Amino acid sequence: MAQVAKQTGLATQLSLVIGVRWLIFRNGLRSRSEKAHLAGTVLLGFFIGVITLGAAVLICIGAFAITESGNWLALSLMFWGIFSLWQVAPVLAAEMNPGFDGRNLLRFPLRFSAFFLMGAAYGVADPFALAGILWHLAIALGVTIARPELAGWAALAITISVIMNVLFNRLVFAWLERFLAKRRVKEIVTVLFVMLAVSMQFSGILLQRRGQAMKNALKNSSGVWSVLPPALPGVVIEDASKDDLSGVLRTAGLLSAYALVFGALYAIRVRAQYTGEDLGESAAPVREKTASKRAPVAALAIAARAIQQEGHRSQIVSAQVAGIFVKELRYFYRNTMLMMNIFMPLVFIAFLSLTPGVPRRQGGPPFFARFGNDFAYPVAVVYIVLLMMNFCPNNLAYEGRGIERLFLAPIKFRDVMLGKNLFHGGLLALEALMALVLVSVLGHPPRPVILLATWAALLFAGLIHLGVGNWLSLQFPRRFEFGVRRQRPSGLTMLISFGLFFAEVGSVAAAAALCIWLAGLWLLPLVYLAMSAIAFVIYRLILEGTTRQAVAQQDTLLEQLSR
Amino acid sequence: MPEPAIVAEGLSRSFGNLVAVDHVDLRVDAGQFFGFLGPNGAGKSTTIRMLTGLLAPTSGRVELLGLSLEGNATEVKRQIGVVPEGLALFDRLTGSEYLNFVGRMYGLDRATAAQRTEELLDFMDLADRPKTLVVDYSHGMKKKLALAAAVIHGPKILFLDEPFEGVDAIAAGTLKTMLHNMTARGATIFLTSHVLEIVERLCSHVAIIQKGRIIAQGSLDELREGVAAAAHMEGAAAPEQKLTLEEIFLAVVGQDGATRKSEEELSWLK
Numbered sequence: 001m002a003q004v005a006k007q008t009g010l011a012t013q014l015s016l017v018i019g020v021r022w023l024i025f026r027n028g029l030r031s032r033s034e035k036a037h038l039a040g041t042v043l044l045g046f047f048i049g050v051i052t053l054g055a056a057v058l059i060c061i062g063a064f065a066i067t068e069s070g071n072w073l074a075l076s077l078m079f080w081g082i083f084s085l086w087q088v089a090p091v092l093a094a095e096m097n098p099g100f101d102g103r104n105l106l107r108f109p110l111r112f113s114a115f116f117l118m119g120a121a122y123g124v125a126d127p128f129a130l131a132g133i134l135w136h137l138a139i140a141l142g143v144t145i146a147r148p149e150l151a152g153w154a155a156l157a158i159t160i161s162v163i164m165n166v167l168f169n170r171l172v173f174a175w176l177e178r179f180l181a182k183r184r185v186k187e188i189v190t191v192l193f194v195m196l197a198v199s200m201q202f203s204g205i206l207l208q209r210r211g212q213a214m215k216n217a218l219k220n221s222s223g224v225w226s227v228l229p230p231a232l233p234g235v236v237i238e239d240a241s242k243d244d245l246s247g248v249l250r251t252a253g254l255l256s257a258y259a260l261v262f263g264a265l266y267a268i269r270v271r272a273q274y275t276g277e278d279l280g281e282s283a284a285p286v287r288e289k290t291a292s293k294r295a296p297v298a299a300l301a302i303a304a305r306a307i308q309q310e311g312h313r314s315q316i317v318s319a320q321v322a323g324i325f326v327k328e329l330r331y332f333y334r335n336t337m338l339m340m341n342i343f344m345p346l347v348f349i350a351f352l353s354l355t356p357g358v359p360r361r362q363g364g365p366p367f368f369a370r371f372g373n374d375f376a377y378p379v380a381v382v383y384i385v386l387l388m389m390n391f392c393p394n395n396l397a398y399e400g401r402g403i404e405r406l407f408l409a410p411i412k413f414r415d416v417m418l419g420k421n422l423f424h425g426g427l428l429a430l431e432a433l434m435a436l437v438l439v440s441v442l443g444h445p446p447r448p449v450i451l452l453a454t455w456a457a458l459l460f461a462g463l464i465h466l467g468v469g470n471w472l473s474l475q476f477p478r479r480f481e482f483g484v485r486r487q488r489p490s491g492l493t494m495l496i497s498f499g500l501f502f503a504e505v506g507s508v509a510a511a512a513a514l515c516i517w518l519a520g521l522w523l524l525p526l527v528y529l530a531m532s533a534i535a536f537v538i539y540r541l542i543l544e545g546t547t548r549q550a551v552a553q554q555d556t557l558l559e560q561l562s563r
Numbered sequence: 564m565p566e567p568a569i570v571a572e573g574l575s576r577s578f579g580n581l582v583a584v585d586h587v588d589l590r591v592d593a594g595q596f597f598g599f600l601g602p603n604g605a606g607k608s609t610t611i612r613m614l615t616g617l618l619a620p621t622s623g624r625v626e627l628l629g630l631s632l633e634g635n636a637t638e639v640k641r642q643i644g645v646v647p648e649g650l651a652l653f654d655r656l657t658g659s660e661y662l663n664f665v666g667r668m669y670g671l672d673r674a675t676a677a678q679r680t681e682e683l684l685d686f687m688d689l690a691d692r693p694k695t696l697v698v699d700y701s702h703g704m705k706k707k708l709a710l711a712a713a714v715i716h717g718p719k720i721l722f723l724d725e726p727f728e729g730v731d732a733i734a735a736g737t738l739k740t741m742l743h744n745m746t747a748r749g750a751t752i753f754l755t756s757h758v759l760e761i762v763e764r765l766c767s768h769v770a771i772i773q774k775g776r777i778i779a780q781g782s783l784d785e786l787r788e789g790v791a792a793a794a795h796m797e798g799a800a801a802p803e804q805k806l807t808l809e810e811i812f813l814a815v816v817g818q819d820g821a822t823r824k825s826e827e828e829l830s831w832l833k
Contacts, residue, residue, distance in 0.1 A: 323667030404651035410641035
């Protein structure tokens with residue numbers, strides 16, 4: 001019988017894990033893209049380092065000034081600020097995807113203590129944590145320079161605070177991971193974060209209108225937030241400055257107790273992972289859809305059925321094209337990030353209508369005052385075209401391994417692209433109608449000639465974008481995952497798309513200026529329709545070429561999309 | 564002589580310096596249940612990908628049902644069904660939606676696609692979770708769904724890459740019956756599997772590929788005779804019992820060395 005090896009010590013296990021991480025990192029650098037990524041990270045790290053160091057100098061000066069003046073409430077607020085950045089920024093930056101999954105190591109006889117420490121250590125290695133630690137040190141330095149006798153207490157306060165912050169950060173990540181294990185929840189939370197980021201744009205308005213009231217509320221509630229963990233290191237230093245030893249011990253003890261509680265709660269999660277918890281991906285609840293809840297989708301579903309029926313009865317579109325259209329619709333309403341795109345332009349229009357600082361004329365909201373009633377709708381449609389670019393230039397992004405089915409089926413890629421274009425075109429039209437309703441409600445409906453010209457220009461821009469988008473999708477495909485933010489098409493795709501957008505806007509604006517100068521607004525819809533006819537020819541040419549292009553690009557498409 | 568359903572001549576595929584498939588010649592007659600075997604990395608999946616049009620060969624030609632794949636891809640694809648290595652599923656559709664979609668892609672009208680979808684889901688025991696997305700299926704369920712998708716249009720040739728891996732014994736039995744019925748009605752099945760007992764039970768003809776080259780091809784009896792003749796030439800006694808496919812396979816791919824290796828080395832495992 002073979003002899004079984006002895007259990008290794010904690011230090012050996014930790015060094016082995018660090019070693020394997022290093023090997024993974026080093027081997028990753030074999031590819032050119034990883035080397036470029038490292039170079040970019042180092043460059044970015046340098047700039048962020050300079051900013052962090054600058055902030056540390058300011059914090060040190062601030063802590064010095066606060067200690068000199070004895071405004072201890074401000075010191076607690078400073079700790080609160082660091083805590084907020086340390087805890088919130090990594091969650092937003094990590095896009096809800098925890099980096100290192102220690103559960104891969106559970107197949108080995110790993111000690112619980114090693115597993116726990118690795119998880120906690122991963123929290124310290126986070127750039128925001130490193131910045132937080134540096135800023136803690138800056139506070140201690142500022143306090144020490146101002147009152148050298150407080151150095152020991154400041155060191156004690158920041159040590160416990162750093163431990164508390166690390167454990168709280170790991171706790172948040174561990175529970176977020178558990179909470180976000182369900183795909184649908186992950187997508188919804190991601191959308192909430194995006195909405196939160198967008199709503200930050202409104203904070204200026206809020207501060208302008210309610211700034212004083214918020215300041216008062218902050219002061220009045222200081223009794224509450226100053227006993228919460230982030231403020232306590234400041235209170236420890238304050239008590240020490242007053243030679244209140246019992247106060248120092250009580251507050252430091254309370255802060256330590258908080259750290260212990262966070263550590264214990266974190267240990268519960270780690271223990272669950274250690275004992276083999278597999279969060280996996282569980283089935284999302286699927287409810288019956290009601291017309292009222294999903295009006296835009298319902299409208300598209302009716303269109304889908306109509307196309308299917310039409311396709312069956314009169315062969316306007318083939319069964320394959322109808323099939324692709326329906327599949328696109330299903331993928332659309334199951335993809336929260338894509339769904340959000342349909343509301344974003346409307347949110348932006350509402351946001352612009354609320355932005356202060358633009359003089360109000362004609363009694364309407366500022367957006368309408370700035371552009372005049374005639375141009376509000378065309379500008380809104382430009383926003384829509386800009387945001388709808390998310391769909392067109394990488395329209396195979398979500399196919400995954402399904403792309404193989406498209407190559408195995410007796411279908412021409414022209415039909416695949418046509419099905420997708422019909423769906424995206426329908427979405428664009430629906431969005432334009434919704435924007436029209438919004439503009440009409442918030443301001444005034446546009447004059448008929450403006451409305452016709454806008455729709456004709458939209459047809460022109462839409463056809464160009466869909467056509468070029470088809471070519472780009474086949475030429476530079478990039479796989480996207482459901483529910484994950486910050487996924488971008490290839491750099492070249494982005495560049496061409498933006499170039500195209502500005503060329504379209506430029507040509508539409510130039511045509512408008514020329515028409516108004518030569519004849520008048522009445523000519524504009526006709527000119528745009530003529531431009532749309534040319535765009536249609538271009539679109540058709542590209543579309544007919546997609547079957548050949550897909551065959552030529554088959555290896556790239558399968559490799560990029562189904563890996 | 565029966566009509567050939569699958570013909571490959573001089574089929575090769577290189578990836579950089581690596582020759583994955585090297586001048587493969589294959590002939591599979593209509594109605595045959597054909598097993599395509601080989602060790603890991605021998606070139607089985609690459610060959611299937613080329614036969615089904617998923618991968619362009621570096622050289623050589625493929626003919627299915629008398630039609631060259633090059634130039635008649637759409638017509639050929641209409642008549643074949645494939646369960647590829649990656650299963651080719653759209654994971655954000657439900658099983659029913661996926662089968663309907665595939666049916667429509669193969670040109671079935673809506674009513675027929677819906678009817679066949681219902682029958683296939685029922686047959687594969689997938690009907691009890693109609694609203695579950697494919698992404699939430701187990702591996703075995705995904706495999707069954709991929710099989711259902713491969714047959715929804717009634718193909719004349721069926722290419723199956725490891726179809727029974729991860730499928731439970733009951734479902735595997737049902738599938739085998741279905742596949743036998745298909746060959747009885749004249750369909751041709753091209754199967755790769757590492758489970759040699761299954762191949763032996765199902766297939767009448769077999770080809771073995773190693774390092775990208777076909778090293779044996781024929782009916783099971785022909786392969787048995789070949790192995791026995793080779794053993795005889797080396798002075799070994801003729802086997803008393805009929806050789807199993809596993810014994811044929813091991814003899815053909817040269818397993819003797821591997822057995823010696825495991826006997827001589829890793830002594831600390833004993």
